Amino acid sequence: MLLAACRTAAVDPPDAAPSPQASAEPAPLANVTTAATGTGTESAADARPPAEPLRGDRSVAADTPREVRELGGKEPRADSRELAGYSMQAVLHAGDGPPAPKGPEVNVPAIDASRRKLEARIAIEASQTRARFVFSGGFVLPQGTELRSRVDRWGELLLLPDQGTYRIAEQGALRALLGERRLDVAPLSPAEIETPGEGARRLNLRTRRVDVTTRAAKATLELAAFAGAGDGGDLVCRFLLDLVDAAPSPAVCSTDEVPLHAELHWTTQGALFFDVTSITRRPDLPVADMAAPPATASFTAEPLPESSGETLLARNELASLRTAAVDVPPTGPRDAQPPAPDAGMTLVNAGDELRVAWIDGVPAAWVAPGARITLPSLLRGRYTVQWRTFLGDAWDAPQTVTVPGESVTGKEASAK
Numbered sequence: 001m002l003l004a005a006c007r008t009a010a011v012d013p014p015d016a017a018p019s020p021q022a023s024a025e026p027a028p029l030a031n032v033t034t035a036a037t038g039t040g041t042e043s044a045a046d047a048r049p050p051a052e053p054l055r056g057d058r059s060v061a062a063d064t065p066r067e068v069r070e071l072g073g074k075e076p077r078a079d080s081r082e083l084a085g086y087s088m089q090a091v092l093h094a095g096d097g098p099p100a101p102k103g104p105e106v107n108v109p110a111i112d113a114s115r116r117k118l119e120a121r122i123a124i125e126a127s128q129t130r131a132r133f134v135f136s137g138g139f140v141l142p143q144g145t146e147l148r149s150r151v152d153r154w155g156e157l158l159l160l161p162d163q164g165t166y167r168i169a170e171q172g173a174l175r176a177l178l179g180e181r182r183l184d185v186a187p188l189s190p191a192e193i194e195t196p197g198e199g200a201r202r203l204n205l206r207t208r209r210v211d212v213t214t215r216a217a218k219a220t221l222e223l224a225a226f227a228g229a230g231d232g233g234d235l236v237c238r239f240l241l242d243l244v245d246a247a248p249s250p251a252v253c254s255t256d257e258v259p260l261h262a263e264l265h266w267t268t269q270g271a272l273f274f275d276v277t278s279i280t281r282r283p284d285l286p287v288a289d290m291a292a293p294p295a296t297a298s299f300t301a302e303p304l305p306e307s308s309g310e311t312l313l314a315r316n317e318l319a320s321l322r323t324a325a326v327d328v329p330p331t332g333p334r335d336a337q338p339p340a341p342d343a344g345m346t347l348v349n350a351g352d353e354l355r356v357a358w359i360d361g362v363p364a365a366w367v368a369p370g371a372r373i374t375l376p377s378l379l380r381g382r383y384t385v386q387w388r389t390f391l392g393d394a395w396d397a398p399q400t401v402t403v404p405g406e407s408v409t410g411k412e413a414s415a416k
Contacts, residue, residue, distance in 0.1 A: 106323075164297055380403055
């Protein structure tokens, strides 16, 4: 399982000649249905197989690829045990948080190391008909959470680590999943699609730019051609389009194209950026890793397990943000407010949506609505705290918090 982002921007360049798969249909699947698409976005000229929407209350039939077209090959191989495609490392980021206060005790190298550790990373494996997304780093989902998708289904399958089950993330659920740890489905809105021409060079490759505008955001995607990628890149496009509540469209990603960069500018505020940092040709993607659903996983319609929050840094990493404790005069208790903790920082989310607490520019913890958690290992001193959504579409003004002390977001904070 690929969980760490590559440090170098390695890339297998696409073939100079047109791909032999550019006009070919994806290989047949074991259980591809003949139902009409549930979105109505496909045209008769589109070569992709008809797809049907996944439902959160229904399991998916076993997935065993019967055939696969090899990169550069003209004929599919039968009963393949491997799949051809590409492996990618990508990151999601919503900008930098506010820096730490000035002071000799501020441990800048430790802060930088924590920021790198909590970069939201996605390991993507994409065959010509399937894709697998594995999350690590600063996500609010458990480390190693997976999404799997197929060209003949709208939506994704969600696999939490060490559970042996899968859930259905229907179309329109990814924004709530990544931001709120829920599978709530948002309605998809019509999208305005423009193709202004060439985009920036990414990984030393030419890209094509596509602009997509919805009620939620304006997205810019930059796509590069990769021979033999098939519709694997389109599954990555579907992932990005779902985040802006847009129905997938063949007008955005063509066969043998892969998105290398995307900017999602929210209509509320802020932006989310997607960048592929490396991409490698793979002739040997294991069938078991790409199957959607996996043969060993059983279906569940249960919601995700509830949690009050999570500290994303270990105790020693939180303590290392300062080289030494500094005593700061207390500001005194405020009326009707609980006393400050004896040590560390208490994080209180009095609002109605999950928030991430950025401490000194590091997404150090997330807290569920109505919950509180304590970071006891933070040394005494002053810290800069900013509360934000994971997707970066809402945030509070930064505040200076004295430790021992607490930071509050939501209704209580607005009433102070």
